[in-house]
Amino acid sequence: MDKDWLCFHPAPSKPRFIPPPGAVDAHCHVFGPGAVFPYAPQRKYTPCDASREQLFALRDLLGFERNVIVQATCHGNDNRALLDAIAHSNGRARGVASVDPAVSDAELRALHDAGVRGVRFNFLKRLTDFTPREVLMNIAERIAPLGWHVVVYFEAQDLPELWDFFTSLPTTVVVDHMGRPDVGQRVDAPQFERFVQLLREHSNVWSKVSCPERLSLSGPPTYDDVVPFARRLVEEFPDRVLWGTDWPHPNLKTHMPDDGTLVDMIPRIAPTEELQRKLLVDNPLRLYWA
Numbered sequence: 001m002d003k004d005w006l007c008f009h010p011a012p013s014k015p016r017f018i019p020p021p022g023a024v025d026a027h028c029h030v031f032g033p034g035a036v037f038p039y040a041p042q043r044k045y046t047p048c049d050a051s052r053e054q055l056f057a058l059r060d061l062l063g064f065e066r067n068v069i070v071q072a073t074c075h076g077n078d079n080r081a082l083l084d085a086i087a088h089s090n091g092r093a094r095g096v097a098s099v100d101p102a103v104s105d106a107e108l109r110a111l112h113d114a115g116v117r118g119v120r121f122n123f124l125k126r127l128t129d130f131t132p133r134e135v136l137m138n139i140a141e142r143i144a145p146l147g148w149h150v151v152v153y154f155e156a157q158d159l160p161e162l163w164d165f166f167t168s169l170p171t172t173v174v175v176d177h178m179g180r181p182d183v184g185q186r187v188d189a190p191q192f193e194r195f196v197q198l199l200r201e202h203s204n205v206w207s208k209v210s211c212p213e214r215l216s217l218s219g220p221p222t223y224d225d226v227v228p229f230a231r232r233l234v235e236e237f238p239d240r241v242l243w244g245t246d247w248p249h250p251n252l253k254t255h256m257p258d259d260g261t262l263v264d265m266i267p268r269i270a271p272t273e274e275l276q277r278k279l280l281v282d283n284p285l286r287l288y289w290a
Contacts, residue, residue, distance in 0.1 A: 006256045007048040008248035013260030024284035026068040027244025030085045040076030050248035052085035071098040086115040094288040123154035144170045177211040187228040206240040213257040221261045230269040
């Protein structure tokens with residue numbers, strides 16, 4: 001199957017914003033190389049190869065010190081590319097894996113020892129097949145003793161039907177990309193208020209304030225319509241937010257962002273040095289390296 005989405009930016013710019021010492025890109029991926037780490041036969045899209053060497057070079061260009069590498073659906077439950085990247089990071093990467101329901105406790109412990117600290121549950125119907133919630137709950141209950149968290153990826157309109165499941169999980173819950181709000185609505189419209197309510201009422205729920213390139217209607221390079229949503233979360237929940245590039249931006253079909261301009265958005269959503277330090281250093285270190 002040939003790739004069916006855009007390849008990552010070939011020459012991202014050096015950002016003007018300098019991240020604080022210890023900064024973490026808390027949401028990124030590695031893909032393949034497919035000749036070494038084959039893509040899952042059941043995948044819904046086929047990416048360009050995006051190697052660990054390219055990821056680490058981008059990290060250094062952007063001024064970050066660490067990465068949290070998230071398993072994406074194109075590799076299914078085969079975490080070998082993820083684990084290989086962590087193993088070659090000199091301790092500067094952690095991972096979020098995808099696991100088979102039949103995974104053994106010994107396999108979970110091996111993933112932990114390799115640097116995995118979470119499991120991703122994907123609820124985007126266009127990207128993954130449905131997994132029964134009781135199966136996902138069983139996985140959550142088994143990773144809780146390891147101190148792992150659950151990462152959830154869903155569409156904003158699906159939050160009402162997922163609310164009870166998310167709030168019953170026995171772990172920290174990290175929501176990808178602000179729950180994918182409709183940024184064409186007001187930041188205080190009912191849809192986003194529902195998501196804010198989730199964080200207000202449940203102190204174990206965190207949010208990534210990432211992926212403006214997926215959410216924006218106004219478009220690059222400034223993605224102005226996303227800023228109020230991200231800034232609201234950073235200011236209201238400063239100890240439970242994370243930021244990441246989402247490099248190499250899988251499954252994008254309209255435009256490919258310049259990662260340097262994404263970094264330059266950070267002062268607009270975290271306007272003080274204290275908020276920047278929490279977002280980029282304190283929070284990810286507490287969740288992934290503590």
